[in-house]
Amino acid sequence: MATNEEEKLALPVGVTLDRFIKSHQAAFSFATGELSQLLRDIALAAKIVNREVNRAGLGDLTGALGTANVQGENQQKLDVIAHIRFGRALRNGGEVAGIVSEEEENIIETGNNDGGYVVALDPLDGSSNIDVNVSIGTIFTIFRRVSPKGVPVQMADFLQGGRAQVAAGYVLYGTSTVLVFTTGHGVNGFTYEHSLGEFFLSHPRLVIPQDGQIYSCNEGNWHDFAEPIQQYLDYCRQQRYSARYIGSLVGDFHRNLLKGGIYLYPATAKAPHGKLRLLYECYPLAFLAEQAGGAANNGLVPILDVPITAIHQRTPFFTGSVHMLNKVAHCESQ
Ligand code: P6P
Helix, strand or coil, rough: CCCCCHHHHHCCCCEHHHHHHCCCCHCCCCCCHHHHHHHHHHHHHHHHHHHHHHHHCCCCCCCCEEEEEECEEEEEHHHHHHCCCHHHHHHHHEEEEEEEEEECCCCCECCCCCCCCEEEEEEEEEEHHHHCCCCCCEEEEEEEEECCCCCCCHHHHCCCCCCCEEEEEEEEECCCECCCCCEECCCEEEEEEECCCEEEEECCCCCCCCCCEEECCCHHHHHHHCHHHHHHHHHHHHCEECCCCCCHHHHEEEEEECCCCCCEECCCCCCCCCCEEEEHHHHHHHHHHHHHHEECCCCCEEEHHHHCCCCEECCHHHHHHHHHHHHHHHHCCC
16 A cells, blocks of 8 residues: 555546546436537547647648638638537537537538437637637537437427526637536536646536626727616726626636626627527526526526527627626616
């Protein structure tokens, strides 16, 4: 038996994602190992995309592709690479019957007609930051399919609403690469150890502070904002809060989750229904926010209760510390 001194020679490396999933199998509603396998498939894709992101500048992987996605936005090369990598990992994993991606107008049938799940994702959010080396991220959400197994997925599988999500999360490709997800039993974060090729539990049971002093908003849109939003931003300035907005939703969300804060993307003249997508950006982050003791709404109702009628539907988005969201609501009630 090793002595304490000897034990210190070989400190434990920590809990791997795999071991965490296996030890929390009971927490994965419905899963008979299927959802666990699906999360491993996502982690695999994240490792591959992480490698591509980290070497983008070396292999001519930065810059635009010269094409536009369904949103009419210029696609960066890494947008398409991430879209392909996640699609391939989910298809090959066998559990996912269909995919909705920001980069594809229509539902993607994987051919896994016996798969019990569907996934919606933004493969690489904030990609305009790639060329300037600012953090970017992947956002994903998982639903059990409602259409019968054995046939291709249906549109209804993706239009179940925010409260039907069985898991959701994001990957932040930043100073380190972290995977944060929930299966409805709290929020946990895992940091990628490149040398071992493993994600290790680094942020167990994440809880967002009830209040914060950081606000994330593109104040360049000030003159588009409704007066209550202007009032709230004025309040933040009067309180000498810190303005932190990096143009990558995942980066801003993650910082606010850890430190407390609020992210606001109200309707603007350019985006009268909001810019962010309900299904694969706002639903998953709202699920995480609520699971971490925070909140998310569209200015009127909780995001998870916003009805969905289209897979690329947009919405105004406010998320973060509960007391800060309450203050926005107070401004709106005046
Ligand atoms: P704007 C990136 O395009 C994104 O979807 C989010 O990651 C980010 O917070 C927001 O849009 C930035 O939008 O209009 O402020 O440049």
